[in-house]
Amino acid sequence: MKPPRPRISRKSASITENLAPGLDSTSVVRADLLQPMRDWFTSRGWQPFPFQEEVWQNYLAGESGLVHATTGTGKTYAAWGGPLLRALHEEQKLVDAGKKPSQKAPGLKVLWITPLRALAADTENALQAAVQDLKLPWLVERRTGDTSATTRRHQRERLPTALITTPESLSLLLARADAQEQLANLECVVFDEWHELLGGKRGTQAELCLARLRCWQPRLQVWGLSATLGNLEHSCDVLLGRPTGKRIAAYQTTASQAPVGKIVHGATSKSYAIDSMIPPVIERFPWAGHLGVRLLPQVIERIEAARSTLVFTNTRAQTELWYQAILKARPDWAGELALHHGSLDQDVRRWVEQGLREGKLKAVVCTSSLDLGVDFSPVDQVLQVGSPKGVARLLQRAGRAGHQPGALSRVVCVPTHALELVEFAAARESLEKGHLEARIHRSKPLDVLVQHAVTVALGTGFRAEDLLQEVRQSSAYHDLHAEEWEWVLDFIHRGGEALRAYPDYQRVDVVDGEYRVTSQKVARQHRMAIGTIVGDASLSVVYRSGARLGTIEESFVSKMKPGDRFIFSGKLLELIRVYDMKAYVKPATGKLGPVPRWMGGRMPLSTELSKAVRNKLDEARKGLFLGPEMEAVRPILEVQADWSLIPAMGELLVETLKSREGYHYYFYPFEGRLVHEGLASLFAYRLAQRLPVTFTMAINDYGFELLATEAIDVGRAIQEGLFSEDQLEADIEQSLNAVEMARRQFREVARISGLISQGFPGAAKSTRHLQASAGLLHDVFTEYDPDNLLLRQARQEVLEQQLESNRLRETLVRLQGATIQLVELPRFTPLAFPLMVDRLRERLTSEKLEDRIRKMQIPLEKAATSRRK
Numbered sequence: 001m002k003p004p005r006p007r008i009s010r011k012s013a014s015i016t017e018n019l020a021p022g023l024d025s026t027s028v029v030r031a032d033l034l035q036p037m038r039d040w041f042t043s044r045g046w047q048p049f050p051f052q053e054e055v056w057q058n059y060l061a062g063e064s065g066l067v068h069a070t071t072g073t074g075k076t077y078a079a080w081g082g083p084l085l086r087a088l089h090e091e092q093k094l095v096d097a098g099k100k101p102s103q104k105a106p107g108l109k110v111l112w113i114t115p116l117r118a119l120a121a122d123t124e125n126a127l128q129a130a131v132q133d134l135k136l137p138w139l140v141e142r143r144t145g146d147t148s149a150t151t152r153r154h155q156r157e158r159l160p161t162a163l164i165t166t167p168e169s170l171s172l173l174l175a176r177a178d179a180q181e182q183l184a185n186l187e188c189v190v191f192d193e194w195h196e197l198l199g200g201k202r203g204t205q206a207e208l209c210l211a212r213l214r215c216w217q218p219r220l221q222v223w224g225l226s227a228t229l230g231n232l233e234h235s236c237d238v239l240l241g242r243p244t245g246k247r248i249a250a251y252q253t254t255a256s257q258a259p260v261g262k263i264v265h266g267a268t269s270k271s272y273a274i275d276s277m278i279p280p281v282i283e284r285f286p287w288a289g290h291l292g293v294r295l296l297p298q299v300i301e302r303i304e305a306a307r308s309t310l311v312f313t314n315t316r317a318q319t320e321l322w323y324q325a326i327l328k329a330r331p332d333w334a335g336e337l338a339l340h341h342g343s344l345d346q347d348v349r350r351w352v353e354q355g356l357r358e359g360k361l362k363a364v365v366c367t368s369s370l371d372l373g374v375d376f377s378p379v380d381q382v383l384q385v386g387s388p389k390g391v392a393r394l395l396q397r398a399g400r401a402g403h404q405p406g407a408l409s410r411v412v413c414v415p416t417h418a419l420e421l422v423e424f425a426a427a428r429e430s431l432e433k434g435h436l437e438a439r440i441h442r443s444k445p446l447d448v449l450v451q452h453a454v455t456v457a458l459g460t461g462f463r464a465e466d467l468l469q470e471v472r473q474s475s476a477y478h479d480l481h482a483e484e485w486e487w488v489l490d491f492i493h494r495g496g497e498a499l500r501a502y503p504d505y506q507r508v509d510v511v512d513g514e515y516r517v518t519s520q521k522v523a524r525q526h527r528m529a530i531g532t533i534v535g536d537a538s539l540s541v542v543y544r545s546g547a548r549l550g551t552i553e554e555s556f557v558s559k560m561k562p563g564d565r566f567i568f569s570g571k572l573l574e575l576i577r578v579y580d581m582k583a584y585v586k587p588a589t590g591k592l593g594p595v596p597r598w599m600g601g602r603m604p605l606s607t608e609l610s611k612a613v614r615n616k617l618d619e620a621r622k623g624l625f626l627g628p629e630m631e632a633v634r635p636i637l638e639v640q641a642d643w644s645l646i647p648a649m650g651e652l653l654v655e656t657l658k659s660r661e662g663y664h665y666y667f668y669p670f671e672g673r674l675v676h677e678g679l680a681s682l683f684a685y686r687l688a689q690r691l692p693v694t695f696t697m698a699i700n701d702y703g704f705e706l707l708a709t710e711a712i713d714v715g716r717a718i719q720e721g722l723f724s725e726d727q728l729e730a731d732i733e734q735s736l737n738a739v740e741m742a743r744r745q746f747r748e749v750a751r752i753s754g755l756i757s758q759g760f761p762g763a764a765k766s767t768r769h770l771q772a773s774a775g776l777l778h779d780v781f782t783e784y785d786p787d788n789l790l791l792r793q794a795r796q797e798v799l800e801q802q803l804e805s806n807r808l809r810e811t812l813v814r815l816q817g818a819t820i821q822l823v824e825l826p827r828f829t830p831l832a833f834p835l836m837v838d839r840l841r842e843r844l845t846s847e848k849l850e851d852r853i854r855k856m857q858i859p860l861e862k863a864a865t866s867r868r869k
Helices: 031-043 050-060 075-096 117-133 149-157 167-174 201-216 232-239 252-257 296-305 316-329 346-357 391-398 420-433 446-458 464-471 482-494 520-529 607-621 628-632 634-643 673-690 714-719 728-736 738-753 767-784 789-802 805-816 832-841 846-868
Strands: 065-068 110-113 140-143 162-165 188-191 221-226 262-265 271-276 309-312 337-340 363-366 381-385 408-414 509-511 514-516 538-543 548-553 565-568 571-579 582-587 651-659 662-668 695-699 704-708 819-824
Touching: 031 050, 031 075, 031 117, 050 065, 050 075, 050 221, 050 262, 065 075, 065 232, 075 117, 075 188, 075 221, 110 167, 117 140, 117 162, 117 346, 140 149, 162 167, 167 201, 167 446, 188 201, 201 446, 201 464, 221 232, 232 262, 271 391, 271 420, 271 628, 296 309, 296 316, 296 381, 296 408, 316 337, 316 363, 316 565, 337 346, 346 363, 346 548, 381 391, 391 408, 391 420, 391 607, 408 420, 420 607, 420 628, 446 464, 446 482, 446 514, 446 520, 446 738, 446 789, 464 482, 482 514, 548 565, 607 628, 607 634, 628 634, 651 714, 662 673, 662 832, 673 695, 673 704, 673 714, 673 728, 673 805, 695 832, 704 832, 714 819, 728 805, 738 767, 738 789, 767 789, 789 805, 832 846
Parallel strands: 065 221, 065 262, 110 162, 110 188, 140 162, 188 221, 271 408, 309 363, 309 381, 337 363, 381 408, 538 582, 651 819
Antiparallel strands: 509 514, 538 548, 565 571, 571 582, 651 662, 662 704, 695 704
């Protein structure tokens, strides 16, 4: 039997009134107002943490803010308790006044924004549990792309009291003509896993939506939840619509209007154990991926020893490969071993999640689809296959084990090549020091603003000056210039300078001074296109019976022909045909086929982890091999030190070697593959200006190789400005053909801004069609509208995101102050070897590559052995 709901006496109802509607006015929130939530926690055998009570008090006082607490310590109920306590108090006031509280669910009061649809169902269950036990007549529902048509229809008529949704579905809600009326009683917006939105265009989309909601509800309270943020003040500023960084001084008047905000730090009692699986044999000349699934026996041993395990990988392709390998080794685990990633059908994912909740699964091989708040019983352990490439990512995944307050969260890291052991040791040290990656929001992406302007025009309509003032209340657009806003208005109204003669691009009309969408075709097309996630076109993978397995990217299927086999959803499938954006398949037997490759598989080493890796190498140079991982790679690093050197923190190692292939130049900044890609191309371009020479390049997270046809005086080039920041962007464009990269990036910008359409259900357009349309528009703008702001944005996104130009510039500054260690080599070192292999990988099949590598390793191993003797 559930305990009776505690009664709140009128005497204890003390609260600040100006930001907390419906409550008595004093300056202090009395602690006994929190008693109903305390009693509910007690009824469940829990005790609230101080940080949870702090959030409840702040909420009742009308505050907004950010909750930063480790995974599994109760952030959800920290944010949910405030709205429930306020509702209970308002009910009690009616009772004390002799009135009977309504048993009808009130309209929308709380919006709960989640970054992933997969989180919505578990969040709904958690919120609903408290509502039911406290006997509130609230209706809690979710609205995502997975919501049924029946529920959507009911929600069009009346929204629930609490709605769990995504940024895309929130934008769709704002596209309704009655949006302001439907949101008239909104009191609170919660952004779950705020770090997942911050830094991307989905976060910018959420900022714009939030600015609109604040315009309608000036007393709106906003709370963000996160476990993995390294820059809390910046993250809180973005959440609350304040300017950030240098823009604060320029916009102090606007900033003073924003809410003050609270940063609440969560429970600190969470304990983490980060172990590494050490290979029984460490090759002194490792290369990326050389371990493959060689550690499978140890992985299986770990899984067998635990009741439940999550095996995280960094890519969906890796997930499919490890699932197959484990199942082949242990076929008796069929039914207890599962697969989970974002391309699988939602029914498959729900089955896996339910199996975890019920304790029916021994292990699940998964991607990041399970490292965010999907609610299930805590697993005993987490295995991380490959380097997590970021400290925060490892922390998030570790927290899935012991996902409850006070429990130990254990993660075991499984290297895919030996040098990843250094990354594991560096990640553990960073976690112990509390060093997490910062998330920086996007500044003024105009494609998102164009989409939002059409959304508002489709919904309530807007006047130009009013919406300008509104969007400037978001952190992303605080410094939006009037000229930029005029360009946006002209673009959605007339199509811009180059498209004025084409009615299809004139999406918004001006009616009595208001911008409105009057075309039903435009309205339907825009609703289908709302959102900022852009990728390769996806095809559904279905059996002939119609049963759906998930989605696969068009670029993979386009290279296949009927009869070809591939692995997907843990099954060997044979392609029958591709028709109407569906890949029809049937089960196959025999030799395994390839695994699909999805976009987004190249995660670079984060800034924080790069710095930590350099620190571990600095220790090794001094003879300090701290921890089992560093002891394991000691033989590799000792050979590196004997034949060359291990770079110290303030040094840049440059190795040179002459072979039959030419002149090799190896640079080791340890800044991640994206920065190295930019640096390699930049250095090659600048060196070629001094002497006509052709370069071949290889890149990894630790450094890059330039293979030249002629000898280069690198030391002199460095002295004469190889690391200079002068003309950086111009040189990058010349070196990387960034103009062509911007042309490809323009497809994303064009899709988000509504220039190209992916079509309607049943008539979707292929990626090739979309790319051709975007390319044509790019050429038209380049010739007839060269000042088009979307062209400028595409170019800037290439520099800032694909090439990490800001980080590249910071690296150049660091290298200018570094001591350059130029070492001539007699043979390849352990750091140079994987770069050489990566270059060969582009020319050889996997079978020929492994044979070639083995032949190259033999003399190196002999030389290393004789040198040690």
